[in-house]
Amino acid sequence: MQRYELAGADAVRAMQELVQRTWSPRSRLHVGDVAWERAVNSGRRGDTWRTAFWEDGGQVVAWGWAEPDHLSLVVDPGRAEVAGDVINWFQDLHPDGACSVLEDETQLVDALEKAGYQADDEAPFFTHHRIELSDLGTPVVPDGFMLRHAKPDEVQKRAAAHRAAWSDLGPSKVTDEDMAAVMSTWPYESELDWVVEAPNGEFAATALIWHDKVHGIGLVEPVGCAPAYRRQGLAAAVNLAALHALRDAGAKAAMVCPRGDDAYPTARALYQSIGFRPGARSKLYVRR
Ligand SMILES: CC(C)(COP(=O)(O)OP(=O)(O)OC[C@H]1O[C@@H](n2cnc3c(N)ncnc32)[C@H](O)[C@@H]1OP(=O)(O)O)[C@@H](O)C(=O)NCCC(=O)NCCS
Known part of the structure; x- marks a missing residue:
């Protein structure tokens, strides 16, 4: 070896x-x-x-x-x-x-x-969630908003949407160059990178899925909605739309790994609201 x-x-x-x-x-x-x-x-x-x-x-x-x-x-x-x-x-x-x-x-x-x-039982952890794609809800957005997948030349708008969604957790450091790197890394496909376009043309919410075609399973990572657009069902809708596209691409299931501890319950509430079910959790091991 x-x-x-x-x-x-x-x-x-x-x-x-x-x-x-x-x-x-x-x-x-x-x-x-x-x-x-x-x-x-x-x-x-x-x-x-x-x-x-x-x-x-x-x-x-x-x-x-x-x-x-x-x-x-x-x-x-x-x-x-x-x-x-x-x-x-x-x-x-x-x-x-x-x-x-x-x-x-x-x-x-x-x-x-x-x-x-x-x-370390006090450390934040992540809980794996899974959804079968056989029975997905229908994505719905308010009048004037549009669901579609991102295009390869929309790196800057895609990066701006990511920064906006994470802006209330501290300024996001993700640059346009970082997003360009994401969008050129295998197995990225723009057909599985979904956005909600607001009436003013901004990307209000986004959901990116990575498709492992060998195992027929997608990973949702990440999902975000800008603070100004929250609690209108946009993250749920964009997530569902991406899951429909994943199913059309031949996958059978999807997974997502939100925080499982109660210090950050929002993301898991979102995923569970559209049908993801929790499974195993991560654990942090430390040397004292
Ligand atoms: C988590 C996030 C994507 C939710 O976006 P959103 O568009 O407001 O979510 P939706 O309106 O589609 O909510 C759908 C459901 O998720 C749950 N949910 C969403 N936000 C919630 C919150 N702040 N508290 C409790 N439940 C919440 C609810 O069940 C909600 O349904 P309801 O409004 O009928 O009660 C958004 O808050 C965000 O971008 N946060 C920062 C980034 C992040 O944590 N991303 C997820 C991890 S990758």
């Missing part, structure tokens, strides 16, 4: 290959998580990242992403013993770092506990 490391952001496709090859409903990450998290943040934070790959017989069997003191890792379940190598690598970089996994990823939980990490 060999290990190699990449500095910066140039690893998305190799990371996604392992995610897709080993994905199951018990996986923390979907190919869309890797696409979104790496693409939207690489311009501002990529130079602090380290990414290591463990390869055996020409196949990647594990990777770890240190950003810089939080570890994300994916390990082939058939090679669970490599989890210890990933954690050791991270621990050498950051002896006091943290790592989050899905509670269902029991092999990773075992490896973290063996390395001296403990669950």
Whole structure:
């Protein structure tokens, strides 16, 4: 087995290959998580990242992403013993770092506990939600608003909509260049990137879905509605419209991973209101 490391952001496709090859409903990450998290943040934070790959017989069997003191890792379940190598690598970089996994990823939980990490039960967490696409509600928007998918040349409007939706949580740092990176990262498809266009032409609400065609499952990430347009059903409608497009593209189900703790209940209320049902949660492991 060999290990190699990449500095910066140039690893998305190799990371996604392992995610897709080993994905199951018990996986923390979907190919869309890797696409979104790496693409939207690489311009501002990529130079602090380290990414290591463990390869055996020409196949990647594990990777770890240190950003810089939080570890994300994916390990082939058939090679669970490599989890210890990933954690050791991270621990050498950051002896006091943290790592989050899905509670269902029991092999990773075992490896973290063996390395001296403990669950932080007070930390924010994310709850996986799933919806089958066989029985979706109908998206409805108020008169004058229009539902459609974004176009590849609408990067600036798309980025402005994202910044507006997150503006009341602190100024969003996402730039037009960050959004351009998102929109050129596999498996982005503008046909699955939906917007509600307001009467003045602004994008009032948006919902982006990443489609893993091997597993027939989409990941909704992210959804937003600008404060001025909230509580009119726009986020629900744009989400449903994107889910219809996902079903038309051949997927059977979709998932979304909103905060599960009570400090941020809004997003999960939205997703549950359109039929997503909660499943496993993530857990943060820290070394004390
Ligand atoms: C979460 C968010 C997208 C909701 O947008 P919205 O257009 O106001 O949502 P909708 O009007 O479509 O709401 C649909 C349902 O979601 C739930 N919901 C939405 N906002 C809520 C809130 N502030 N409190 C409680 N429930 C809420 C309700 O069940 C609502 O139905 P109702 O209005 O009939 O009660 C918006 O507040 C936002 O952009 N927040 C910041 C970004 C974010 O958290 N995105 C989601 C995580 S990726």
